[in-house]
Each structure stands twice: as C-alpha cells, then as structure tokens.
Amino acid sequence: MQIKDFANKYQVQADTIRYYEKENILKPKRRSNGYREYDEECEKQIELIIVLKELGFTLKEIQQLLLLKDEAISTSCNNTTVLLLNDKISKLEDKILFYQKALKVVQTLKELIVEEKYQENKKVIEEMIDMFFRSVHERRML
Numbered sequence: 001m002q003i004k005d006f007a008n009k010y011q012v013q014a015d016t017i018r019y020y021e022k023e024n025i026l027k028p029k030r031r032s033n034g035y036r037e038y039d040e041e042c043e044k045q046i047e048l049i050i051v052l053k054e055l056g057f058t059l060k061e062i063q064q065l066l067l068l069k070d071e072a073i074s075t076s077c078n079n080t081t082v083l084l085l086n087d088k089i090s091k092l093e094d095k096i097l098f099y100q101k102a103l104k105v106v107q108t109l110k111e112l113i114v115e116e117k118y119q120e121n122k123k124v125i126e127e128m129i130d131m132f133f134r135s136v137h138e139r140r141m142l
Helices: 003-009 014-022 040-054 059-070 075-116 118-141
Strands: none
Touching: 003 014, 003 040, 014 040, 040 059, 059 075, 075 118
C-alpha cells in the first residue's frame, strides 16, 4: 500500500506518516522505484502508535517503547519497560485527579450562574477561578 492509501486508512496525514518514518518509529520498505511500501508490519506499527498516542504517550515515550519492543527479552529490558509504564501511570493518575477537580469547578460554576444568579455570585465565581488558576499554575511549575 502506498502512503496516500495508508494515511487515509488510518486517518492520519501523509506528512505525519513521513514524520514517523523520519523519527524511526515507522519503517516502511522501499520499492526499487523509491516509493514506500506499507505492509502488514507497518499496519501493526501504526495501530500501536495510534493506541499509545490515545493513551497519552509522547512520541519520545513511544520511541522508547518501540526500541524496547525490538530488544531481546531480558530482565533489564523488562525492568526498563516497567519503569517507563510506572511513570506513565503516575502521570495519568495526576491528570485524572486534575480533571476531577476541574469537573467540580465547572459544575460549581454552572450552579452559581444557573437561573441568572451570576450577578449575585460574581465575587464567589471570581475567587473560585482565581483559586483554580493558582492550582493550575502550581501544577505547571512542578
């Protein structure tokens, strides 16, 4: 399959496919005429990349996992993979906590403005937004 068909099949821009190739996370074969040929192995690879991106992995993390995937099975490889996954779990748990707090803030804001109560709750709303801003700012500084 050529790049246009491959990109369309996976709903990814052709430039993104080329970038993945440049970053060495997607490795299509080359035909004698220089065209890329995306085979079943490339399809498995792009599916893994898409899943990992949806799970919040960065391209750098994906590169690390793919390098580990290609290594021979060993205690060292396993330990490195577990460390990487533990780090991702920790980051995801932090995001979940953040979004739970954010959801509460938005729900409270809605309650404070529903039925045209904004004016009477304006001060409380501003304080709540300021508090949440400080929380977000502190989180970014970590």
